Amino acid sequence: MLPARFDYHRPETIDEALALLDQYGENGKVLAGGQSLIPLMKLRFASPGHVIDINRIVGLAGIEESGGWLRLGSLTRHNQVVDSEVVRGRYPVMATAAPLISDPIVRNLGTVGGSLAHADPAGDWGSVMLALGAEVVVRSSSTTRTVQIGDFLRDTFTTSLEPNELLTEVRVPAPAAGSGGTYLKLERKVGDFATVGVAVQLSVDDGHIRSAGIALTAVGSMNLRAREAEDSLAGAEPTDEAFATAGRLAAATAQPASDLRGSAEYKRHVVEVFVRRGLSRALELARAS
Amino acid sequence: MQITVTVNGTKRTADVEPRLLLVHLIREVFGLTGTHVGCDTTSCGACTVLLDGVPVKSCTLFGVQADGRSITTVEGLARNGQLHPVQAAFKEEHGLQCGFCTPGMMLTGAALLDRNPNPSVDEIRWAISGNICRCTGYMNIVKAIQHAAEAQRAAAKAPAAVAAGGGQ
Numbered sequence: 105m106l107p108a109r110f111d112y113h114r115p116e117t118i119d120e121a122l123a124l125l126d127q128y129g130e131n132g133k134v135l136a137g138g139q140s141l142i143p144l145m146k147l148r149f150a151s152p153g154h155v156i157d158i159n160r161i162v163g164l165a166g167i168e169e170s171g172g173w174l175r176l177g178s179l180t181r182h183n184q185v186v187d188s189e190v191v192r193g194r195y196p197v198m199a200t201a202a203p204l205i206s207d208p209i210v211r212n213l214g215t216v217g218g219s220l221a222h223a224d225p226a227g228d229w230g231s232v233m234l235a236l237g238a239e240v241v242v243r244s245s246s247t248t249r250t251v252q253i254g255d256f257l258r259d260t261f262t263t264s265l266e267p268n269e270l271l272t273e274v275r276v277p278a279p280a281a282g283s284g285g286t287y288l289k290l291e292r293k294v295g296d297f298a299t300v301g302v303a304v305q306l307s308v309d310d311g312h313i314r315s316a317g318i319a320l321t322a323v324g325s326m327n328l329r330a331r332e333a334e335d336s337l338a339g340a341e342p343t344d345e346a347f348a349t350a351g352r353l354a355a356a357t358a359q360p361a362s363d364l365r366g367s368a369e370y371k372r373h374v375v376e377v378f379v380r381r382g383l384s385r386a387l388e389l390a391r392a393s
Numbered sequence: 394m395q396i397t398v399t400v401n402g403t404k405r406t407a408d409v410e411p412r413l414l415l416v417h418l419i420r421e422v423f424g425l426t427g428t429h430v431g432c433d434t435t436s437c438g439a440c441t442v443l444l445d446g447v448p449v450k451s452c453t454l455f456g457v458q459a460d461g462r463s464i465t466t467v468e469g470l471a472r473n474g475q476l477h478p479v480q481a482a483f484k485e486e487h488g489l490q491c492g493f494c495t496p497g498m499m500l501t502g503a504a505l506l507d508r509n510p511n512p513s514v515d516e517i518r519w520a521i522s523g524n525i526c527r528c529t530g531y532m533n534i535v536k537a538i539q540h541a542a543e544a545q546r547a548a549a550k551a552p553a554a555v556a557a558g559g560g561q
Contacts, residue, residue: 109410157457208522212447
């Protein structure tokens with residue numbers, strides 16, 4: 105498969121990349137890991153006139169925890185998250201999700217920022233970041249803005265990024281004591297998109313739930329936050345009954361479509377089971393933290 | 394666009410269209426046909442090569458992205474007429490039947506052993522989970538990578554034993 109012709113640009117700094125985006129706007133496309141963009145270009149679903157390869161920009165990849173945030177450069181590869189000790193130690197939702205993204209070779213190139221900017225409803229990072237209440241830093245040549253992930257993800261393959269903007273950083277709030285989380289993913293085989301994915305983050309205090317973050321993958325037109333389920337848990341005791349109720353509410357939020365991976369009914373059921381299981385696991389981790 | 398890529402240790406230059414995929418740069422411009430085109434959809438891993446030592450699927454990367462970087466293909470595994478331990482082990486353990494997935498499997502295996510000289514069976518299976526084999530059922534591929542790991546560890550130990558005064 106041969107992509108359509110394009111001009112290739114390889115900026116070495118963020119400012120150079122932003123200047124190129126100013127110049128080419130709608131006709132320019134940022135190439136990060138390329139593990140979604142290049143397949144789309146090969147199928148000619150995407151045929152940008154200008155490809156702006158940000159892979160050589162120094163300082164755009166990396167993970168550090170500072171000032172109450174875990175900061176991930178947008179060019180951080182999935183496998184860098186897999187290998188990150190701080191993620192393994194304190195961010196179990198991310199630590200369980202990262203190794204389930206595509207396959208090990210794709211994870212060497214695919215990036216966290218690229219995945220979020222691509223906004224595939226079957227993308228795993230969108231749900232993880234929704235459950236964690238993350239925000240993203242978005243820059244243009246004239247402005248820098250911070251956007252809640254829930255406002256960033258708009259619809260299928262659609263974000264609030266303007267054509268001249270670049271996603272530069274993902275910020276995850278550092279977990280309070282008594283927090284835990286996990287990501288559950290059903291897939292037919294390694295490398296397939298999720299049939300269903302569920303991200304859960306739970307924070308407990310004195311026998312009550314302080315807050316819960318629950319988000320769903322591949323059961324709607326975008327990553328869905330299960331708000332009713334979250335609200336039902338806030339302030340409640342973390343009991344099996346409360347988790348079962350949250351599972352039912354999340355299943356009601358899901359809008360799955362029947363396809364070759366399963367019927368809508370089946371996927372809805374998996375959401376219910378995964379939310380219940382995820383909350384139990386998150387509680388174990390929260391109590392151990 | 395003019396690019397320079399170090400391929401199996403040798404600098405090669407080429408003038409290519411940006412849309413040329415790395416796998417076609419390797420096969421058609423550099424003439425190294427050991428890298429196979431399988432699914433052409435980032436799924437099968439037959440086109441796996443090492444980019445600066447890291448396995449990537451060369452059907453999902455533009456050749457221009459390799460400009461100034463190093464590529465290792467299956468042709469670069471053997472050194473001075475000596476098979477790489479992973480190649481020798483695939484031969485020894487019958488790690489292939491049709492051979493189509495083999496270049497990708499061996500490069501992924503070699504990269505795994507660089508990172509982890511003593512992988513468990515689970516770690517091997519995990520590492521090759523992005524490479525699909527439709528003949529062997531993976532059993533002998535896993536055995537081959539284990540065998541290569543043992544051979545590499547033995548080779549690494551041997552000179553150390555001599556240096557430690559173990560020569561008898």
